[in-house]
Amino acid sequence: MKTLLNKDQLNITLQRLAHQLVENHLSFKDTAIIGIQPRGIYLSDRIAHMVRNITGQKRIDYGRLDITFYRDDVQSRDIQVPSDTDIAFSIENKSVILIDDVLHTGRTIxxxxxxxxxxxxxxxVELLVLVDRRFSRELPIQPDYVGHTVDTILTQKVKVYWKEKDGKDEVVLIDKV
Amino acid sequence: MPLSVKHLLGIKELTVQDIEQIFQTADEFKQVLQRPIKKVPTLRDTTVANIFFENSTRTRLSFELAEKRLGADVVNFSASGSSVSKGETLIDTVNNILAMKVDMVVMRHSASGAPWFLANHIDASIVNAGDGINEHPTQALLDSFSIRERLGSLKGKRIAIIGDIMHSRVALSNIYCLAKLGAEVTVSGPPTLIPKHIESLGVRVEYNVKKALEWCDVANVLRIQLERQHKPLFSTLREYALFYGINKQMLDGLKKKIIIMHPGPINRGVEINSDVADSGQSIILNQVENGVAIRMAVIYLLSGKKDAQLSI
Structure with a gap:
């Protein structure tokens, strides 16, 4: 197991990502942030919070999207109980920033x-990910904002721990046997 | 985490966790049904056969809509006008349908236990859409889901089931479902329409409908199933309406506003008056609305990787 980002590095990375979003979207008037369930929402919660602080804009459209019903492998794996989708605003003609923790094959996106x-x-639609597992894509999908890039092989796993959920902030690379 | 069962035959076989998973999934489908695009592509590789050996409007439409909104292909079959009238057996009929590469069967049958029988003979998942006087699991699930939506939880809530308890599969499935979710149940109606020893299912019996209404938070009113009554069990419908029918006056006389439910079809003026069925206390149409989401959840959760270890 190898630590890719520790608590402080993670925080600096998140700050950078939030600033990059503000740089490109300024007031966030026509921009919405949408986190992907289940693991992407901890990242999107933090990013949305930071963006609110940086812009001073309290009302930023922020939602969560569950993709369970849209997977391409419903029949070939255990059925999953969906998480909440909560998009309480219209995305019509908005700039949408999709947020997930790890980008791997691209199928989730x-x-x-x-x-x-x-x-x-x-x-x-733009894509923000905390960790980009380079060269492992199965679909032509690339992120617009990347926290950390890492080269991995298939047997490895990138795990992002969040304080809210797992009790600590850390990104690690795990070698599965 | 998939359900503990391969088929949805009855509520009796479900665990509390199964029911909660179905509700949680139905919550999300309900949200999908409120979007401009009310459809998801989840089961686009699945074909479902709706096999109805008994009449139905609501349940059949509801299942068909649920399947279509999940992206599944749907074939419909009703006994009238089919080869059943030429003497084909149930297993032959279903196996012929399955030979056309159908993945799931939704069946209504007038014989109690028919879906269990079928489950022993075919591989596809079966959803019971009502079997005789036994169970109607999706109705019970949508009833409890609708109560949960109004009251937050079922735990400790008082539910009165009023009417033809004897011939009602809705009543039996509801009793199982409500008990699993921790609600208290009283059944009420004429003594001839309440089975003996029903207390053994953990319910109270109250022959006086007014007292049952005073006691309850929710009244689920059932239809008199004349088609299943082969001997006279009460003198006339008019007498039934007078003693057991629910009218606005009775509701207004209660200390609190109770919720009125009915699984349909309604016989207006018999078990329930129009001024009750159409009142603000009635959630009859919410039940119908929730039915699609519940059936989507059931079909979704029963699809997916087939696991031989699951019990029937």
């Missing part, structure tokens, strides 16, 4: 885009 489009037609 493919599902998320399909799910998102069923809520309306956004102006454009």
């Amino acid at each position: 493919r599902s998320a885009m399909d799910a998102l489009i069923d809520y309306g037609r956004p102006k454009n």
Whole structure:
């Protein structure tokens, strides 16, 4: 097991990502942040909070998206109970920033885009991930904002721990046997 | 975490955890049904056969909509106008349908236990859409789901089931479901329509409908199933309406506003008056609305990787 980001490094990375979002979206008037359930929402919670602090804008459209019903492997794995989808605003003509913790094969993001489009037609969609597992993509999907890039092999796993959920802030690379 | 069962035959076989998973999933489907695009592509590789050996409007439409909104392909079959009238057996009929690569069967049958029988003979998952006077699990699930939506939880809530308890599969499934979720149940109606020893299921019996209404938080009113009554069990419908029918006056005389439910079809003026069925206390149409979400949840949770270890 190898630590990719410790607590302090993670915080600095999150701050950078939040500032990059503000740099590109300024007031966030026509921009929505949407975290992907179940693990992406801890990241999106933090990013949304930071963006609110940086911009001083209290009302930023922030939602959570569950992609269970849009997976391409429903029949080939154990059925999963869905998490909440909570998008209490229209995404029509908005800039949407999708947020997930780890980008690996790209299939989750493919599902998320399909799910998102069923809520309306956004102006454009961007992708923010904390960890990009480079060279492991199975679909032509690339992130717009990356916290940390790592080269991995298939048997390895990137795990992001969040204080709210797991009691600590850390990103680790695990070698599975 | 999938359900503990491969089929949804009855509520009796479900665990509390199963029911909660179905509700949690139905919450999400309900949200999907409120979007402009009320459809998800989840089961686009699944085909479901709705096999109805008994009449139905609500349940059948509800299942069909649920399947279509999950993206599944749907075939419908009703006994009338089919080869059943030429003498084909149930297993032959279903196996012929399954030979056309159908993955799941939703069945209503007038014989109690028919889905259990079928489950022993075929591989596909079966959803019981009502079997004789035995169970109607999706109705009980949507009833409890609708109560949960109004009252937050079922625990300690008082539910009165009023009417033809004897011939009602809705009553039996509801009793199982409510008991598992921790609600208190009283059944009420004419003594001839309440089975003996029903107390052994953990319910109270109250022959006086007014007292049952005073006691309860929710009244689930059932239809008199004349088609299943092969001997006279009460003198006339008018007499039944006078003694056991629920009217607005009775509701207004109660200390609190109770919730009125009915699984349909309603016989207006018999078990329930129009001024009750259409009142603000009635959640009859919410039940129908929730039915689609519940059935989507059941079908979704029963699909997926088939595991030979699961019990029937």
